[in-house]
Amino acid sequence: MEATAPTLSRKAQIDQTATALFRTRGFAATSMRELAEALGLEAGSLYSHIKSKQELLHRICFRLADDFFAGFAAATHDAAEPAAVQLRRAIESHVRVLTQDVAASAVFLHEWRHLSEPARTEFLALRERYEAGFRLLIQRGIEQNDLRTPDVAFATLTLLASLNWLPSWYKPDGKLPPSEIAHRLADQLLLGLANS
Amino acid sequence: MEATAPTLSRKAQIDQTATALFRTRGFAATSMRELAEALGLEAGSLYSHIKSKQELLHRICFRLADDFFAGFAAATHDAAEPAAVQLRRAIESHVRVLTQDVAASAVFLHEWRHLSEPARTEFLALRERYEAGFRLLIQRGIEQNDLRTPDVAFATLTLLASLNWLPSWYKPDGKLPPSEIAHRLADQLLLGLANS
DNA sequence: TAAGGTTCCTAACGTTCGTTAGCAAGCAGA
DNA sequence: TCTGCTTGCTAACGAACGTTAGGAACCTTA
Numbered sequence: 001m002e003a004t005a006p007t008l009s010r011k012a013q014i015d016q017t018a019t020a021l022f023r024t025r026g027f028a029a030t031s032m033r034e035l036a037e038a039l040g041l042e043a044g045s046l047y048s049h050i051k052s053k054q055e056l057l058h059r060i061c062f063r064l065a066d067d068f069f070a071g072f073a074a075a076t077h078d079a080a081e082p083a084a085v086q087l088r089r090a091i092e093s094h095v096r097v098l099t100q101d102v103a104a105s106a107v108f109l110h111e112w113r114h115l116s117e118p119a120r121t122e123f124l125a126l127r128e129r130y131e132a133g134f135r136l137l138i139q140r141g142i143e144q145n146d147l148r149t150p151d152v153a154f155a156t157l158t159l160l161a162s163l164n165w166l167p168s169w170y171k172p173d174g175k176l177p178p179s180e181i182a183h184r185l186a187d188q189l190l191l192g193l194a195n196s
Numbered sequence: 197m198e199a200t201a202p203t204l205s206r207k208a209q210i211d212q213t214a215t216a217l218f219r220t221r222g223f224a225a226t227s228m229r230e231l232a233e234a235l236g237l238e239a240g241s242l243y244s245h246i247k248s249k250q251e252l253l254h255r256i257c258f259r260l261a262d263d264f265f266a267g268f269a270a271a272t273h274d275a276a277e278p279a280a281v282q283l284r285r286a287i288e289s290h291v292r293v294l295t296q297d298v299a300a301s302a303v304f305l306h307e308w309r310h311l312s313e314p315a316r317t318e319f320l321a322l323r324e325r326y327e328a329g330f331r332l333l334i335q336r337g338i339e340q341n342d343l344r345t346p347d348v349a350f351a352t353l354t355l356l357a358s359l360n361w362l363p364s365w366y367k368p369d370g371k372l373p374p375s376e377i378a379h380r381l382a383d384q385l386l387l388g389l390a391n392s
Numbered sequence: 393t394a395a396g397g398t399t400c401c402t403a404a405c406g407t408t409c410g411t412t413a414g415c416a417a418g419c420a421g422a
Numbered sequence: 423t424c425t426g427c428t429t430g431c432t433a434a435c436g437a438a439c440g441t442t443a444g445g446a447a448c449c450t451t452a
Contacts, residue, residue: 010398026222026309026310028225029224029310031438031439032439032441033439033440041401042401043440043441044401044402044441045401048399049398110306113220113222150380157361157365158358158361158385161360161361161362161364162358164357164361165353165354165360165361168357187346188351189354206428228409228410229408229410238430239409240413240430240432240433240434241429241430243411244428244429245428248410249411
């Protein structure tokens with residue numbers, strides 16, 4: 001049946017289909033029977049591969065979190081670089097992660113609230129830590145006289161907001177390639193921050 | 197019809213509590229029994245005042261849509277004004293509507309997908325029409341040489357994205373008053389677009 | 393051949409869901 | 423007074439929910 005999916009494990013297939021359904025219908029509104037039907041099997045059969053519905057959401061959210069952190073670390077690896085340059089790299093990395101798996105990104109951004117404790121609290125802590133990374137870059141960019149803004153926290157929120165809206169409209173088969181989107185977004189956002 | 201306080205107030209009370217619950221738990225994850233309990237009554241009693249759960253979501257979403265359109269119309273009422281000025285007014289109006297009822301705004305922004313047809317399609321059409329209004333303002337601002345951007349549609353999406361993230365972090369009792377938030381947002385976004 | 397893991401099935405469990413029916417208390421205007 | 427509207431109750435409906443148990447094919451490896 002699967003000619004295009006070579007050796008994707010059953011578990012990975014379930015993750016992928018669940019991600020797509022969680023994105024379009026939402027986590028709470030997606031039933032295990034819907035998920036099973038989309039995979040061509042019965043609801044009970046899912047539990048040979050996964051422990052619970054919650055586990056699916058957990059894996060999706062925390063895998064994305066890992067990706068974002070890894071990308072940010074790579075983007076800011078060279079401490080000798082100006083903060084403004086690091087910020088541009090971080091923005092491009094963020095967009096790359098978003099566009100690499102739009103469905104998972106949308107779930108990451110909108111369905112995390114359905115994580116049960118303590119995962120939910122842990123998730124929010126990671127999110128805050130990630131935002132703090134961007135905040136620090138902007139702060140250092142200001143100190144290095146490359147950026148300007150009356151309110152660093154405010155600017156950080158606005159910047160990430162602009163980026164995070166992307167999964168709402170991005171189509172993988174659109175005419176703009178992800179790299180070009182990243183470039184334009186960084187331009188538009190940084191030229192609003194850049195001095196002179 | 198009636199201006200009598202008890203009738204409207206009970207229904208408005210249900211709307212308000214439902215809005216708060218839909219915001220924090222999500223529409224699909226909020227049960228009528230939860231809603232009833234939050235109001236201090238039994239689930240069945242709700243149906244003396246409303247027709248269905250769906251009706252609650254419908255009313256929340258379309259009331260906000262009305263508010264946004266009314267605000268936009270007022271902001272762009274004076275056709276003699278430069279488009280850049282109208283855009284600033286429209287941004288401030290948008291922020292005003294968002295902050296006036298943060299909970300309803302969050303539902304408007306995130307739960308509309310649970311609207312059943314044909315309301316969902318109608319809602320998306322309204323949303324597109326609203327975005328088109330902003331797009332036109334930016335377009336005219338460019339023609340009047342007050343704004344610049346390589347991609348009008350792109351800039352519009354980014355602008356609205358920045359604004360619409362506001363309900364995620366805005367606290368009505370925060371130290372920044374809504375008008376100041378609107379001002380700063382407009383500044384940060386427009387100085388990124390403004391020429392020279 | 394035997395063993396063990398992977399995969400999926402049917403059937404059912406207890407719970408919760410949105411909603412309805414029927415009824416009753418309270419209050420308003422006639 | 424009667425009438426009718428508002429508000430709320432209890433009880434229950436059928437449907438859908440996440441999940442489990444137990445069994446049976448299949449594939450691989452030895």
